[in-house]
Amino acid sequence: xxxxxxxxxxxxxxxxxxxxxxxxxxxxxxxxxxxxxxxxxxxxxxxxxxxxxxxxxxxxxxxxxxxxxxxxxxxxxxxxxxxxxxxxxxxxxxxxxxxxxxxxxxxxxxxxxxxxxxxxxxxxxxxxxxxxxxxxxxxxxxxxxxxxxxxxxxxxxxxxxxxxxxxxxxxxxxxxxxxxxxxxxxxxxxxxxxxxxxxx
Numbered sequence: 001x002x003x004x005x006x007x008x009x010x011x012x013x014x015x016x017x018x019x020x021x022x023x024x025x026x027x028x029x030x031x032x033x034x035x036x037x038x039x040x041x042x043x044x045x046x047x048x049x050x051x052x053x054x055x056x057x058x059x060x061x062x063x064x065x066x067x068x069x070x071x072x073x074x075x076x077x078x079x080x081x082x083x084x085x086x087x088x089x090x091x092x093x094x095x096x097x098x099x100x101x102x103x104x105x106x107x108x109x110x111x112x113x114x115x116x117x118x119x120x121x122x123x124x125x126x127x128x129x130x131x132x133x134x135x136x137x138x139x140x141x142x143x144x145x146x147x148x149x150x151x152x153x154x155x156x157x158x159x160x161x162x163x164x165x166x167x168x169x170x171x172x173x174x175x176x177x178x179x180x181x182x183x184x185x186x187x188x189x190x191x192x193x194x195x196x197x198x199x200x
Contacts, residue, residue, distance in 0.1 A: 010090045010170050010177065012082060033076040038125060040065035056134040057123075060116045063143060067109045074101045075176045095177035102178060103154035111146045178195045 008084055036169045043065045078098065120129050172179075 010092070010095050012088050012090055012171075012174065012177070020100055022083045029083075030080055031078055033072050033080075035074050037069055051146045056119050056139045057116070059139055060112055060119060061142065064109070064112050064116070064148070067105050067112060067123045070101070071105045071109070074098060074105065079175055090177065096158060096161065098177045100154050100158050102176070104150045107153045108146055108150035111149060115142060115146065 030037075044062050047058045047062045074099070078094075119134060120131050126133065
């Protein structure tokens with residue numbers, strides 16, 4: 001991101017409430033994070049250990065659990081650090097790294113949900129061809145394709161985000177760095193970003 005000022009960081013304000021509430025909020029988010037990671041790790045472990053679950057549908061569910069773990073791991077630990085340390089300053093590189101990985105997991109999740117819907121369509125409408133269409137080789141290629149598309153899509157976001165010019169306030173009123181909050185801090189270079197993200 002080009003910068004018309006000498007500012008080299010963002011100031012993230014996730015909550016505007018009293019400081020006394022921050023330990024309670026931190027505990028709440030930590031418990032959500034812990035439960036999410038434990039449940040998704042359990043799903044992955046059960047699918048891995050149970051041979052009868054080595055089917056396309058469960059492979060995609062396993063990938064969805066991985067996406068969910070990554071999604072929360074990209075946002076919540078940094079949020080907890082921010083709340084407990086009272087350090088709300090985030091460098092541009094940290095913010096862009098978070099934006100990149102958020103874009104990766106968000107894209108991966110959307111493609112996975114589409115593929116899971118297609119899996120059910122084939123199972124219901126073409127049951128005799130199911131094992132030919134979604135065999136192990138095709139499922140492996142689909143999984144690789146999902147993650148490759150997610151990383152390439154996030155790279156496109158990053159290239160466009162880095163071409164925007166920061167000229168408004170560097171304060172982000174959000175729990176984490178995302179594309180909507182970043183565009184509120186910029187004044188030029190957002191046109192193509194909005195076209196690609198299909199945002200208004």
